[in-house]
Amino acid sequence: GECGNRTGRSSPANVSDKSASSTVRFIRFACLFFNVLSGLVNGYDICITTGILDFVDRDLMLCHDVALSTCFSKEAVLSVV
Numbered sequence: 001g002e003c004g005n006r007t008g009r010s011s012p013a014n015v016s017d018k019s020a021s022s023t024v025r026f027i028r029f030a031c032l033f034f035n036v037l038s039g040l041v042n043g044y045d046i047c048i049t050t051g052i053l054d055f056v057d058r059d060l061m062l063c064h065d066v067a068l069s070t071c072f073s074k075e076a077v078l079s080v081v
Helices: 012-060 072-080
Strands: none
Touching: 012 072
């Protein structure tokens, strides 16, 4: 009789386990990639656009009323950046 699978060949169960393992690994990699990408985009939004907002507003005189914290012109320029 055969005691286990000692022939060195992969059984169908082992093949499906390897396939499932590579699928799980790919899904983890994709989640990690998109989380890092999301962090980079949020960092860009917070650091870069907020840092240049005052200079752009002052140089281009986007919001003429000082009481306004935002206006359509400022939002439009930041959307382009």
